[in-house]
Amino acid sequence: MIPTLRFADGTLLLEGLGDHLALVGDLCVFDSRVGCHRAKASAYEAILRKLHGVVPYKDEAKGYKSLELAEKLPLPVRPYQQAAIDGWIAAKKRGVVVLPTGAGKSYVALKCILAAARSTLVLAPTIDLVAQWAGDLEKRLGVPIGRYGGGDKQLENITVSTYDSGVLLMPWYGNRFGLLICDECHHLPAPATATAAEACIAPFRLGLTATPERTDGGHDRLVDLLGPEVHRTGITELEGRFLANYQVEVIEVALDPDEQASYQLNRQEYLAFARAAGVNFSRADGWQQFISAASRDSRGRAAMRAYREQKRLSRSGRGKLRAVWDLLREHAGERTIIFTEDNDTAYEIGRQFVLPVLTHHTKGPERTAMLDNFRSGVWPVLATSKVLNEGVDVPEAAVGIIVSGSGSVREHVQRLGRILRPSKDKVAVLYEILSAGTAEAYTSERRRAHAAFDGEPEPILVADDGGIT
Numbered sequence: 001m002i003p004t005l006r007f008a009d010g011t012l013l014l015e016g017l018g019d020h021l022a023l024v025g026d027l028c029v030f031d032s033r034v035g036c037h038r039a040k041a042s043a044y045e046a047i048l049r050k051l052h053g054v055v056p057y058k059d060e061a062k063g064y065k066s067l068e069l070a071e072k073l074p075l076p077v078r079p080y081q082q083a084a085i086d087g088w089i090a091a092k093k094r095g096v097v098v099l100p101t102g103a104g105k106s107y108v109a110l111k112c113i114l115a116a117a118r119s120t121l122v123l124a125p126t127i128d129l130v131a132q133w134a135g136d137l138e139k140r141l142g143v144p145i146g147r148y149g150g151g152d153k154q155l156e157n158i159t160v161s162t163y164d165s166g167v168l169l170m171p172w173y174g175n176r177f178g179l180l181i182c183d184e185c186h187h188l189p190a191p192a193t194a195t196a197a198e199a200c201i202a203p204f205r206l207g208l209t210a211t212p213e214r215t216d217g218g219h220d221r222l223v224d225l226l227g228p229e230v231h232r233t234g235i236t237e238l239e240g241r242f243l244a245n246y247q248v249e250v251i252e253v254a255l256d257p258d259e260q261a262s263y264q265l266n267r268q269e270y271l272a273f274a275r276a277a278g279v280n281f282s283r284a285d286g287w288q289q290f291i292s293a294a295s296r297d298s299r300g301r302a303a304m305r306a307y308r309e310q311k312r313l314s315r316s317g318r319g320k321l322r323a324v325w326d327l328l329r330e331h332a333g334e335r336t337i338i339f340t341e342d343n344d345t346a347y348e349i350g351r352q353f354v355l356p357v358l359t360h361h362t363k364g365p366e367r368t369a370m371l372d373n374f375r376s377g378v379w380p381v382l383a384t385s386k387v388l389n390e391g392v393d394v395p396e397a398a399v400g401i402i403v404s405g406s407g408s409v410r411e412h413v414q415r416l417g418r419i420l421r422p423s424k425d426k427v428a429v430l431y432e433i434l435s436a437g438t439a440e441a442y443t444s445e446r447r448r449a450h451a452a453f454d455g456e457p458e459p460i461l462v463a464d465d466g467g468i469t
Contacts, residue, residue: 003051005044007061007175010199012039012047023050041174042225045094045203061201064119064178067157071114072142075107078242080233085111087230088206094227096185096207100235101417103242105208106133109181110140113158116204118178121169122160123196125184126387127364128371133160133183150364163193170199179204180226186211188225189218197225211413235413235420246420246428250444252436253319263438266310273303314438315404316345321352323433327401328353328381331429335374335396338383339415341404346385349403358384386411396423400430405443 001016014028014037021037024047028039039047044061051057077085081104084097093116099105113120122137124130127150134145137158146159148169155176161169163182180200182188185207188197197205207226212219222229239245255263277293277300280286290307294300324338340346343359350357356370356379367387373379375396400419405411419428434440 003055003057005047005057005059005061007041007063007201008034010041010171010174010195012041012044012061012201013037014039014047020051020055023054040198041170041201042198044201048203061175062178063173063175064202065157066178067117067119069114069117069141069143071110071140073140077107077111078104080231080238080242081108081111084108084231084233085115088112089115091227091230093179093204093206095205095230096209096212096222096226096228097230098209098212098232100233100238100420101210101414102421103233103238105183105210106136109183109206109208110137112181112206113137113141113179116179118202118204119176120158120179120181121166121177121200121202122158122181122183123163123166123188124160125163125187127162128367129183130160130162131368163187163196166196167193167199170196174200177202179206181206181208182226183208185209185222185226186214186219189214189221194221194225210417235416239420242422245426246416246430248416248430248432250432250434251323252434253317253323254436255313255317255319255438259313259317259319260437263310263313266306266313267439269306270303270310273299273306310438312344314435314440315341316348317435320403320433320435321349324349324401324403325353327399327431331399333380334398335377336381336399336401337397337415337418338381338401338403339405340383340385343385345404346383349383353381355379355381355383358382358387360385360387362387397421398426398428400428402430402432404440 001018003017003020004015006013006015012028013034014024017024017037024039027043027047027050028037030036031038048059080099084099085108088095088097093112097105097108099108109122122133124133130147130149134147137160138145141158143158144156146154146156147161148155148159149162149165155173159177177200180197180202182197182205186209187193188207205226207222212222212229254260273294274281274290277290279289279293281290283289291304294304328336338346338349338355340349343361346357346359349355356373358367358370362370370379370382374382377396397419400415402412402415405415416430419430432444434444
């Protein structure tokens with residue numbers, strides 16, 4: 001009996017290994033329930049490479065197709081895009097490409113789809129991005145593009161899905177795609193989404209992101225899930241040529257006297273409890289220590305309320321709102337995105353200045369209308385919490401105003417990326433408004449730890465795909 005591969009419920013069954021077990025024994029385990037060896041579906045490529053040319057085998061797992069695709073009205077490929085494509089091909093069509101927002105990651109992906117010429121699944125983190133990807137691919141390739149997620153369950157040779165729907169899709173159709181593309185792939189290593197890659201047999205894989213690094217170190221898993229980093233170009237390398245020139249300005253505003261007094265009282269109460277409870281915020285689990293201690297008695301619950309109040313005051317003091325108004329007047333008529341850390345602040349800005357507000361509560365049709373009006377200039381200003389941090393194409397935005405945010409470097413770079421898509425003579429401006437005399441200064445320092453905030457290789461083709469067709 002020769003070795004046989006079958007796809008089953010998001011895994012691979014390996015039957016008839018016999019004396020050949022040593023070839024792939026490190027990639028599978030014996031499953032007594034079915035009387036044969038089982039492996040992660042993502043091990044398909046590695047298993048074929050170990051069997052190919054060494055022993056005859058039957059591949060009954062493969063359910064994807066070879067495609068004949070052609071691009072309608074090709075665009076010029078920029079040198080760094082070509083370098084990314086070449087790097088991916090040289091790495092056996094597996095790997096992660098790191099490019100800034102606005103640098104054309106989706107066009108790199110299109111060229112990789114053409115190079116792989118296999119059934120393709122694109123995973124994206126949001127419904128908005130699914131619609132954006134599907135529309136762009138349909139326009140450029142002229143073929144039906146499937147959509148899976150948000151109520152859609154249409155599968156085509158090229159399909160776009162959310163990560164969440166991809167997890168549900170894989171046990172049934174994880175053998176149907178030969179190329180897996182993960183947009184904003186820094187989401188992938190999370191336990192809830194990693195199974196979308198592990199339960200798919202796709203031998204060819206592409207990850208796209210502007211910021212792969214994760215604070216939990218999960219980015220190390222991208223090598224196993226998608227392949228090695230094959231290309232990286234930073235914002236500063238493209239500024240002024242392929243991305244808009246930009247300026248970053250920090251504006252400090254004082255809390256009003258009553259706000260400052262309340263801020264100090266609440267901060268003292270929260271920190272006093274934390275010290276008494278032995279919480280060490282310099283440790284990685286310091287915040288978890290505080291939550292655990294605060295949950296155990298009434299003083300802790302009062303300290304948590306105090307923490308939230310001092311945070312609210314620093315995020316949305318009246319001085320910040322006055323600064324927002326001054327900036328809107330200074331940039332009147334320019335497309336501007338106002339970013340906040342929380343929905344409440346975004347809605348308060350919307351009420352104060354009669355602006356549209358986009359949050360995760362905004363329904364799909366309303367969200368589409370908001371973005372269309374923003375792109376056309378009918379609504380030149382849009383307030384949002386975190387929805388526009390990544391992915392959504394807003395090419396005309398020239399001004400970003402950060403009213404509040406987390407300490408995440410990724411979030412800060414993504415927000416800068418929202419305003420960097422180039423247009424003639426454009427100089428983008430990112431304003432960061434901080435409450436003076438509060439802990440926001442430390443948050444700002446953490447998120448600004450990136451080069452963006454400090455002041456063509458020959459193609460190598462792989463001749464033999466190791467039995468992968």
